Amino acid sequence: MSGTEFVPLSLTPLLIGIFSAVACALPGNFLVLRRQALIGDAISHVVLPGIVVAFLVTGVVAAAPMLLGAAAAAVLSVAMIEAIRRLGGIEPGAAMGLTFTTLFAAGVLLLEQSDTSGVHLDVEHALYGNLESLIWLDAIGWQSLVDPSALAELPVELFRVSMALIGVCAFLWVFWRPLVLSTFDEGFARTLGLRTGSVGLALVIVAAVAAVAAFDAVGSIIVIAMFICPPAAARLMTNRLNIQLGWSVVFAVLSAVLGYVFAGFGPLWFGFDNAVSAAGMIATVSGVILGLAALFGPCRKRLGAPAI
Amino acid sequence: MLWDALTLQLGYNATLVTIGAALLGVSAGVTGTFLYLRKRALVSDAISHATLPGVALAFIVMVALGADGRSLPGLLLGAAVSSWIGLLCVNWLTARTRLAEDAAIGAVLSVFFGFGIVLLTVIQTMTAGRAAGLEGFLLGSTAGMLFNDAVVIAVGGAVTLALVVALRRPMGLVAFDPEFAAASGVNVRRIDLAIMGLALAVTVVGLKVVGLVLIVAMLIIPPVTARFWTDRTDKMAVISGACGGAAAWIGAAISATAPSLPTGPIIVLTSFALFLLSLLLAPNRGLLAVGMRHRRFQRRVHMRQGLLALAQGQPIFERFTLTLLRRAGLAHADGVATEDGKARAAKALRDETRWQVVRADQAFESAAALYDGLRDIETVLTNDQIDEIDRRIGNPKGVAT
Structure with missing residues (x-):
């Protein structure tokens, strides 16, 4: 395919897909190791009420208030899970399920109640995202990459997702030691004087920010899949954390690229003429990668588990 | 209006939806109890999301065979098959790889759901317009519920309920103590699969009413609610079923009163x-009971410390203690003991000395273990024992005034 076609139509969705996948996969590594993988699931459900409330308060479909609303909802849900768990003495999984379904139900109800028929705000959009529509109309070919006037018209989602990715990387780089210590040996980390509670909360908030930024561009399916599948697959490849992070990035990029390509061009190979959902396809590819890792990964067994 | 809805006088469709939802709520609550006790509540999340590709595939297959793509039993069969596969994937990932269960659940739910969405977009392009209603499985849609659909739900709910009643013994055993269950000859793996299978049945049956995202709530929230009220499995299952049924009945009735109140979320x-x-x-x-218990405990500690302070002639600066003593008529506002107070204080001090003897003597070891600074010594030792301790301490001396 030539640059004149590829750059305007496919380059930006592809980049946005890759960036959001990596931004979610990086904190996902720690969430998977800390057995909090489903926090990503919970966050991506409660983003809906956050966005609806932000819309009802401001009355406009603008990015900034919605991102704020979504982030606020994510933090609220984490607080609510923790409160229910402690006050009621309820096991964490059930507290999580209770919280996110309730908030999601409230979001759906608010959406139905409010007059949002004229605005582009619906549950399906929240689930699938609109990756395919994030095109760069002002580009005419590869030369547009150095053309300032064309660059100014890049989809704003690209900037947002790359900011989220940079933020996630910076967080991991700055807090690497406390994160690793508190993930693997919380007691030891505490004897060193680390505030493991705050580290855990910070990780969840960073994950929420990444989820919200990615959610805006690609929908909640990718968010959940990317939080869990690439890190889980990477976990089966190695015993070392840095290498695991590397693998998870590779898997995330691979899922994003292959998923996008299969969604856009796969149906053509089978004789259909319509593309399928890119978000769904990316999630599917990441699942296939996880399946392969679970079957053939070098470190797939538990240590000490009998060879079967 | 709401009363009409609650008493089933709001028309045929509303009545159908209300009864169907209540039956579903009861079976979801009862089934969810065992899921919750087994600490696997979120597996239901994986199950429910994994139904989507099955629904879509069933639709495609039925259309390809020339049948009506929207026939409910066919779609539900597809949903059951694909969520069963998802469930087996969760079990396989947890058992055969090093991944924890939460990662397995998250992976299965996102991948299956993503694949389902791919299939939904395929359907949209394949038979434009005729797929309308499949999206209803995401959030549930009761508006167009037919009598046959309600019968499917009622029969499904009843069968699930009967199975739960039949299997409640082994399921409770496995939920509380899998090792003991295995030792007494129960096949833990199979019972686990049975619990999951029942949750799956409820999920599939409930897809039409509340949708796949919110059916999870019907499996989780009632058991958590019921857990507050009882410590017995059978009672918990009954309460949970009642909560689920009541919530569904009331919710369906409320949603019948206005068009913009979707059934599932309500x-x-x-x-x-x-x-x-x-x-x-x-x-x-x-929370109220815990708070009150805490408050009562706090009072006892303050009272005790106050009395000991009075007995030893120490001034009391703590305001709460002073208020408590004054309200009980044991001290004046300036912290000086009343006659009543002196007597109680002397008794408290003497008890404390008795406890010291008890804790120093090996013979009273088991009684000494119960010492927490608040317990009355009479509730632990017999009168004879106390008399013996008193002989060692000597006779009461007057309180210094």
Whole structure:
């Protein structure tokens, strides 16, 4: 395919897909190791009420208030899970399920109640995202990459997702030691004087920010899949954390690229003429990668588990 | 209006939806109890999301065979098959790889759901317009419920309920003590699969009413609510079923009163309201009861410390202690003991000395273990024992005034 076609139509969705996948996969590594993988699931459900409330308060479909609303909802849900768990003495999984379904139900109800028929705000959009529509109309070919006037018209989602990715990387780089210590040996980390509670909360908030930024561009399916599948697959490849992070990035990029390509061009190979959902396809590819890792990964067994 | 809806006088469709939802709520609540006790509540999340590709595939197959793509039993069969595969994937990932269960659940739910969405977009392009209604499985849609659909739900709910009743013994055993269950000859793996299978049945049956995202709530919230009220499995299952049924009945009735009140979310929110009430008001485990118990304990500690201070002639600066003593008529506002107070204080001090003897003597080891600074010594030792201790301490001396 030539640059004149590829750059305007496919380059930006592809980049946005890759960036959001990596931004979610990086904190996902720690969430998977800390057995909090489903926090990503919970966050991506409660983003809906956050966005609806932000819309009802401001009355406009603008990015900034919605991102704020979504982030606020994510933090609220984490607080609510923790409160229910402690006050009621309820096991964490059930507290999580209770919280996110309730908030999601409230979001759906608010959406139905409010007059949002004229605005582009619906549950399906929240689930699938609109990756395919994030095109760069002002580009005419590869030369547009150095053309300032064309660059100014890049989809704003690209900037947002790359900011989220940079933020996630910076967080991991700055807090690497406390994160690793508190993930693997919380007691030891505490004897060193680390505030493991705050580290855990910070990780969840960073994950929420990444989820919200990615959610805006690609929908909640990718968010959940990317939080869990690439890190889980990477976990089966190695015993070392840095290498695991590397693998998870590779898997995330691979899922994003292959998923996008299969969604856009796969149906053509089978004789259909319509593309399928890119978000769904990316999630599917990441699942296939996880399946392969679970079957053939070098470190797939538990240590000490009998060879079967 | 609401009363009409609650008493089933709001037309044929509303009645159908209300009864169907209530039956579903009861079976979801009862089944969810065992899921919750087994600490695998979120597996239901994986199950429910994994139904989507099955629904879509069933639709495609039925259309390809020339049948009506929207026939409910066919779609539900597809949903059951694909979520069973998802469930086996979760079990396989947890058992055969090093991944923890939460990662397995998350992976299965996102991948299956993503694949389902791919299939939904395929359907949209394949038979434009005729797929309308499949999206209803995401959030549930009761508006167009037919009598046959309600019968499917009622029969499914009843069968699930019967199975739960039949299997309640081994399921409870496995939930509480899998090792003991295995030792007494119960096939833990199979019973686990049975619990999951029942949850799966409820999920599939409930897809039409509340949708796949919110059916999870019907499996989780009622058991959590019921757990506040009892410590016995069978009672918990009954209460959970009652909560689920009541929430569904009330929720469906409320949603029947206005067009912009979708059934699924209203049922979930009603269920959550019941949970909040239990969290606050339940005896023993509710917040109110815990708070009151804490307050009572605090009073006892302050009272005790106050009395000991009075007995030893120490001034009391703590305001709460002073208030308590004054209200009980044991001290004046300036902290000086009344006659009553002197007597009680002397008794408290003497008890404390008795406890010292008890804790120093090996013979009273088991009684000494019960010492917590508050317990009355008479509730632990017999009168004879106390007399013996008193002989060692000597006779009471007057309180210094």
